[in-house]
Structure formats: C-alpha cells, structure tokens
C-alpha cells in the first residue's frame with residue numbers, strides 16, 4: 352500500500368516515541384518511521400517491553416506497530432524515503448567549554464542535520480521537536496542548505512509540550528500545538544504541511560502558527576513560567592513553616608483568583624524532570640549572551656530556590672531526627688521525578704538520597720516503576736543503600752519514611768501496620784503532601800509536611 356506521507360523521526364526517546372505513536376494512530380494513511388542510534392532501545396520498542404513507561408502507550412504501539420509505525424536503526428533508508436523529518440534527539444546542558452553548565456549542547460542536533468544532508472537526495476521539511484535555543488533554526492538551515500545537490504530544506508519549529516506520565520493524553524488532547532516557520536512562501540508552505548498532520552485530531556483553533564523564533568522561544572518560556580510557579584509556591588512554603596500558615600490553604604486561596612488559576616501550585620520537595628532546569632539554564636545563558644544580565648539573574652533564581660528547597664528538606668530531616676541519621680534506616684517512598692513514570696532525570700530523590708547517604712544513613716529505596724533507573728543514578732554508592740519493590744518490606748526496622756514521589760500506592764498503604772514495624776519514635780517527611788497527616792499523627796507518627804506546621808508527639 353502506498354502511504355500518503357512518509358514521516359521520519361530521529362530520536363526514539365520520551366518525546367519521539369510517544370509523539371510518533373500518536374501520529375501513526377491518528378493518521379493511518381501516513382507511514383511513520385522512528386530511528387535511533389541506540390540499537391537496544393529500538394529492539395525494546397519492537398518488543399513487549401517498551402523502553403519507557405507511559406499510560407496508554409503500549410496499547411497504541413501494539414495497534415500500529417508494523418502497520419504504519421516502524422522502529423528501526425536504518426537512518427540512511429529512513430532519511431532517503433521521507434519528506435518530513437522530526438528531530439527529537441537530546442539537547443542536554445553542555446558540560447564542557449563555553450557555556451558549560453548552562454548552554455544547550457547542540458552536538459547531537461548538528462550531527463543529525465549533517466546526517467540528513469548526507470543521505471538526502473530530495474527536498475525535505477525538517478521539524479525541530481527537541482527544545483532548542485532561540486535562533487537554532489537559522490544555524491540548521493545554513494548547514495542543510497549549503498549543499499550542491501540542488502535540494503532545499505525548510506526548518507520548522509514544532510515544540511513538544513507533553514508532560515511525562517500524561518504524554519498520550521497530552522498528545523491526543525493538547526491545549527495547543529505550535530508550529531513556527533520562516534515567513535517566506537516556502538516557509539509558510541512547510542508550516543501548512545505540518546498543520547495538515549495535526550488537523551486529523553486537533554481542533555484547528557488550537558493549532559497556532561507563528562514565526563520560527565517565537566515558536567522556539569515560546570517553548571523555553573512555557574517551561575520557565577511553569578517552573579517559576581513551583582519555585583514561587585515552594586518559597587512561600589518555607590514561610591508557612593515559620594508562621595503556622597498552611598501552604599495548601601494559601602495555594603487554594605490564591606488559585607481561586609482566575610488570573611492566577613489553581614494549577615501548578617503544589618508545594619513539593621522540588622521540581623525535577625529533564626526539562627525545567629535545563630531549559631531555564633539555557634534561557635539564562637541566552638540572556639547573558641545578549642547582555643541581559645537582570646533578566647538572566649531573575650530566571651536563575653527559579654533554579655536556585657528549587658535547589659534550596661531540596662537541601663531544606665534534608666536539613667529538616669536531620670534537625671528533627673535529633674541531628675543525626677548515621678546508621679538509621681530511612682525508607683524513601685518514590686524515586687521517579689513525578690508519579691506515573693519510571694523517569695528519574697533530575698529527580699529530587701537523587702539529591703535527597705545522596706544527602707542522606709553522605710550523613711551515613713541506611714537508605715532503602717522503593718518505587719513502582721523507577722528502581723532500575725534509581726540503581727543507575729546511585730551506582731557510585733555501594734554502602735548503606737538497598738532497593739526494595741515492596742514498601743512494607745522497605746520500612747521494616749526504619750526510623751523514618753520520606754515520601755518523594757506522589758504515587759497513589761503510597762496514599763493507600765496500611766500505615767498502622769507500617770508504624771508497628773518501625774523503630775520508635777517514627778517519623779514521616781511527606782515531600783509531596785499526599786498523606787492524611789492528622790490520621791498519621793493519631794497512629795503515632797511524627798509528621799512533617801511541606802509548608803505546614805509539624806505534628807509532633809514530643
């Protein structure tokens with residue numbers, strides 16, 4: 352069967368995989384191929400054990416795989432046969448040279464652009480899915496279009512706004528889809544071609560078109576604003592703990608103001624994930640490079656508050672457990688950076704585990720999906736660290752529990768049973784404010800939440 356369009360995606364990660372699965376499911380008349388340099392990952396995408404966990408993803412992949420969705424390592428064939436190429440390779444923070452620790456490392460993007468150029472013998476639309484610094488499209492266009500093959504590449508920006516754990520839902524029912532291009536006739540035509548894909552399931556009024564720079568910058572700005580809300584509420588949580596105000600009540604009261612809105616106001620042990628910190632630091636770097644020092648410092652503070660919130664959490668544990676955790680068993684409930692994912696990138700749990708291990712605590716980590724990644728993240732630590740899938744086993748003989756991920760399973764545990772199996776006095780530090788603190792206190796726990804007065808029996 353001949354397909355109407357041939358789409359390729361380079362990079363089969365958290366973004367590329369789910370995005371292409373949804374496009375394939377919504378557009379059976381298109382052929383969608385996803386390639387990756389990582390052979391193991393492609394093998395996993397072709398198996399029953401997908402490389403990432405997302406609710407609903409497995410069903411979609413099963414429905415479309417080897418019909419109009421294909422996972423492969425054959426980049427050359429994929430590039431040659433496609434008219435539209437999405438690029439969602441990773442763009443981590445640079446760890447070396449100029450801009451180290453802040454700027455985006457674009458080496459994989461540039462390598463991918465050169466690979467596209469080398470294997471192409473017809474004109475193509477190249478779509479930026481990865482988050483990139485504003486004006487990257489211009490560099491990419493220069494690399495792609497300085498060729499002697501008489502072919503032309505149009506670079507379009509179509510940033511991804513999906514949140515992990517809700518990726519399929521966000522892709523199927525997005526608040527908006529943003530597509531930016533050059534405002535030349537060729538640029539606008541390329542933009543329309545990408546719009547055509549999304550109109551299969553996204554209402555037309557939710558598909559926004561813009562110039563390519565606005566699109567690139569909107570992605571960084573959206574993440575910066577979201578992270579800023581969390582740092583804002585977390586900064587106020589510290590003040591609540593000093594004043595007996597309750598952060599839940601404050602968030603509720605301000606969130607009822609329709610100008611502020613109720614979402615993203617949950618105080619926590621801090622935000623994690625692969626995007627927020629990386630994108631803000633990237634924004635900071637861009638501002639610095641344009642001489643906008645004040646703007647750079649403003650956004651940098653969002654990351655600083657997040658780091659402070661994480662260290663405050665550890666400090667609070669130490670102070671309340673009589674200034675020492677050495678030799679004490681502590682169970683960490685959750686290691687993923689948020690619920691419903693196995694992803695642990697930039698998870699506050701990494702920082703908390705490392706802090707407690709540095710204090711010579713005996714750390715036991717439990718998580719329904721993230722233990723494999725947790726082992727990798729903490730592979731440098733041999734002493735005092737264990738992993739246990741069952742939370743009841745994890746807490747046996749422990750002095751304290753720290754809730755670090757808001758998994759539903761932790762809300763529903765039998766805390767009476769847990770209390771009896773712990774060393775007394777027993778402590779709970781709820782870094783996600785998901786537990787019924789009054790009930791826990793009545794059972795006998797000393798309860799410490801974020802942004803609320805502690806409930807102590809001594």
Ligand code: UDX
Nearest residue numbers: 362363364365366367387388389440441442459481482
């Ligand atoms: C990626 C980007 O990291 C991020 O900047 C953007 O916001 C969204 O897309 P993600 O999908 O989470 O995020 O990254 P990851 O899961 O690491 O996937 C990237 C994939 O690209 C990896 O599987 C990697 O093997 C692959 N890759 C990388 C290539 O196929 N070729 C390369 O040259 C480099």
Ligand code: UDX
Nearest residue numbers: 511512513514515615616617619622623624626688689
């Ligand atoms: C984020 C953006 O939401 C998404 O649009 C973008 O494409 C990628 O980055 P993601 O990192 O997957 O998505 O998760 P998100 O739900 O935004 O949560 C990020 C972190 O903030 C998590 O650690 C979460 O626990 C934390 N968070 C979120 C809070 O601490 N409080 C809140 O109120 C909301």
